Structures are given as C-alpha cells and as structure tokens.
Amino acid sequence: MAWSKPIAITQGDPAGIGPEIVAKAFRDAPEVLQGAFVVGDCATLARALACIAQPGRPQVAVQRIGQLAQLQQLQHLPPHSLPVWQLPGLVEAAPWGAVSAEAGRAAADCVVWAARAALRGEVAALVTAPLHKEALSAAGVPFPGHTELLQAEAARHAGVPLAQMPVRMMLANDELRTVLVSIHVALREAIDAVTADNVLQSLRITHAALSRSLGRVPRIGVAGLNPHAGEGGLFGREEIEAIAPAVARARAEGIDAQGPHAPDTVFMRARTGEFDVVLAMYHDQGLIPVKYLGVDKGVNVTLGLPLVRTSPDHGTAFDIAGRGVADAGSLIEAVRMARALSNG
Template identity: 40%
Template structure:
C-alpha cells in the first residue's frame, strides 16, 4: 500500500496536550518509527500557555480544522488527523459546533447522521449509535432506520477502510439484559431486532441484540469485528478501559479520511512533559493505512 500525499495533522487546542504529543510523534518518526509523512496545521505565530485555554486558543483550533479539511478536499493531503479540541471552547465561537464528527459532516456537505464515529484500538472497535446527546434522549432518537443506515455505513467502511471482506457486526441492546424479553424495556423487540433482521436480509452479518454487560468480555470480542452500541458511554467506556492509550476516533462514511486520538485536551497535564503520544501515533498510523487502501481502490 502506498500513500502518495502527506496527512494533515491539526494542532488541536494549543493550550492542551496536542502540540506536545504531535511533536513527540514527529520526533519518533524522525528516529525511525514507521509512520506516514504528515504536515502540521496550526498558527505558527500563536503563543499560548499550556493549561490555560482561552477564546483565542479555541479559535486557533477551529481555524486549523477549517484549513485542514480544505487541504484534504483540495487533494493537497491524503487524510486528516485532528488534535484534541475543547468542544465547549469552540462552541462559544461557533454555537452549532457539537463535536468534530458533526463538523466534518457539515464540511463535506453531508447529513450529520451519515458521519459515523467509531472508536478503534488493538482490542476493540465500537460504534455509538447515538453520540452527543443526553442519556434521557437516547430512546427517542433510536429508530429502525437509524440503526440500519448507520450499520450499513459501518459494514461498508470495514470493507473499504479496514480490508475486512465480510465484517461481523455485533449489535448491543439498549436495556439491561437486552430488555429480557420486554420486561426491562421494549426497544430491543420493537426497534433493534427488526433493524438486525433488515440488515441480515441485505447480506450483512449482523447479530444481536446482545446484552451490553457481556458483549465486551474477552471471549465475546473474538466473535465480531465491530460492536455497535446504542449510546455514547456504552461504546466509549469499554474502549477507554481496554485501549485508552492507543484508542483512535475514526469518522466513517466521509469522502475524506479522518482520525483522531481518542482522548481530550488534558489541560491539567499540558506542558508537564507527561502526556503520552501513543494515541496520536496510532491515529496517524491508522489514517495512513486507510488512505493507502482508498488509494488502491
């Protein structure tokens, strides 16, 4: 696989750990680490104090996102890796901003529902069906069509971006014990199971609804390639518990390649020299691999 163009890596909020983990990734690449070539996107003239986020640092992060996505869409870079940003900080500048996944959907002219967030690490790949919303809103947002639509995107991305010809998709239930035959909720019976039936009728290897409390056990993880969860923490708790230092956030369904380390700005440790670059390195490596696969397609 070849990567003809460099990746664009955004600095993130410069008051966070983004600059130092990107610098460390670059240093390790220069000393022999097998990483694709990348260019840093940020404000070279900006001066920010580590651990002291501000409106100016949030603006720098937003400007870098906008510049980098334009570079990739213009064919100047093969993919995009984003440093961690403060959602709250950017939202003060751009109130419609609720997350980078939604930002890239908007930037690519897509419906936000068609940009799917996947968390990937050495032990697990998992997708939250609903993302940035209150837990109380989750049941009302789940629907047959949403699960089918997003699962189709996941299945296709597993093939095109990860090279898995026949991906196995395990779909979690919403309620404890996957509803226990309706005694603990009927979403599994009325929404999730019918969606799985539709997916299977289309030739997609989907199974479930699985009780979420056992779906991520070691013996279960070997039975699927990606797990689809019904809400944010149902997906992110296991990936962060298993692969916190190497977890990668991947946006599926976009016409461009986009990954990010699966952690935040860590303002509390910024500038102290203790931030680990592992997740940034993993995000850069994964973006390069996906870009290379797409280049061969």
C-alpha cells in the first residue's frame, strides 16, 4: 500500500444508498480508494455491487468481495476486490428504502467499530456513508447522528465527560467552508445556543482545525443570527450581547475572526476569497449555501475530535436506493479529504 494506515469507510444504513455509493467509489475511483476498506456486511456490499452493474459495461474495477480477517490483508487481496471488514450480527439484505431498527443498529455498529479503531490508532481516518436518523432512533441509539455518536466515543476513549470533548460540524467544498455553532437541534434551541461561550468555543475549534490543515491562521467570517446582523439591535440583540463579545475575545487570543456580518452576504464574501471559512449560527444557515453549490463535491468534516472523520454531505436517499443511480462523487471527495487531513 502507498499509506502506512488504511482508511475505514462505514457502509451506512443498508436500506439506503450508502452501500452502493461505496461500491461505485471503489469501482470508479480506485486510485482514491487505494488503501481503504469498508466496515459492514459482505452480503450487503455484494448486493450493492449487483445493483450498480451496467449491462454491456465491463466491471473491471471491482468484481468480487474481499473479506478481511486482519487489516494487513488489504495489500494482498486479489485485484479488483472490494475489501470488507465483516462485523458479526449485522442485518443482511435490509429492504431498500425502509426505516428499520435492524438497519439503524447495523449502521451504528459500523460507526462504533470504526471510531474505536481510529481512536486506537489502527486506521488513519474514518469516512462515514449516510445513516438514517429515524432508523438510528428506532434502534435505541441515544444520539441523533454521526457527530454526536463520535463525540461520545471520543469522550469515552479519553475518559472525560462529554462536555470536555466539544465538536463542531464543518461542511466544505472547493468554493466554500462553513462551521456550525449548533448542529442537530430544533431551531428554537439553536437560537438559545447562540451564547458568547458557545460562539467563542466554536471559533477556537475552527481556528485550531484549519490552522493545521491550511498551515496558517485561517480568516474566519462570523455570521450574525438576525437579519442584517441585528441592525444595531433593531432586529435582535444576540449580535450585541453574545456574538460580538465572543469575536472580541477570540481576537484577543490571536484568532482572525471578523464580524458579526449580515448572514445574507457573508457566504458570498467567503466564496470570493475574503474569508477561509464562515462560522454560522445554526444548521440551515450554514448548510444551505454549501449544498446549493452542489452535493456532489460537498464534504462533512467533524472538527474537535482526536481522529479524522469525513462524510458525504447528503443523506440516505431512500427514494432511489437500490436503483444504482446514486452519485458517489461526494463520498469520493470525502475519502480524498480524509486522506489529505490524515497525512497533513
């Protein structure tokens, strides 16, 4: 292999498009996927290979499942193999497009195994295919998504309370990066989360992560919460009472943070090069601009973890699962970014 440690890719919810975009990525971008393997179920991945088969097109890039008994086998698998680390007890052939506890449990188990392998230093990075939040809940998993589950695993590994393992979500493509103060909470709760402490913590995490990946101090544009960034208190006081004080404290620490700026223009300013990243106050404020630019290139990166984790910026797409038409572009970019971050 060209790399000392492999990258683990979780299969995602087996009822969604995760397994088939993983199979497509290995088929269509073998140079990017070299040294990577899938954590999941062999039967599920074999079904995915079958669903992406195209009549009349030679399937030269991936022809068979290569089940791994140890990670060192990766470099010795036969050519055109899809390497899979088989976890015991995973559901096989979950019905396409159906929410189920069994599928949610399978997706969660793959993430937990891969996260623990990364925390032990056995893999260089973790790339997660999409899971379904309803299926996760049905399985009794006490976390709403990947980010929170990985945060809990990292805190457990470090032996610290969850509050001492703060994480943030960054969504990035080749035109724009955005980091979120809050992630998967109701909008009313997201507004309450805009405190000086939370904004400052977000700025610190963003500064530390991007300083490592960019090799310099990042320029952070901070979005306001309210229209026109509050217009001097006319449309809300969060900018005056929480966001601006956090920016001032961050700047005193040497963080290049500017704002708060009007949310309807700060993303355009970042896209044209004024900022390296935008700190958004809540989920949709930050993710809509990035996703509008195209989900095929967007990558989700979890900042603040003692491991590298990336994922595509789309969901399970139950409506098209099993048809072989899902685009693997975002997953391929997630693997590419995981490689860059883990080697950085």
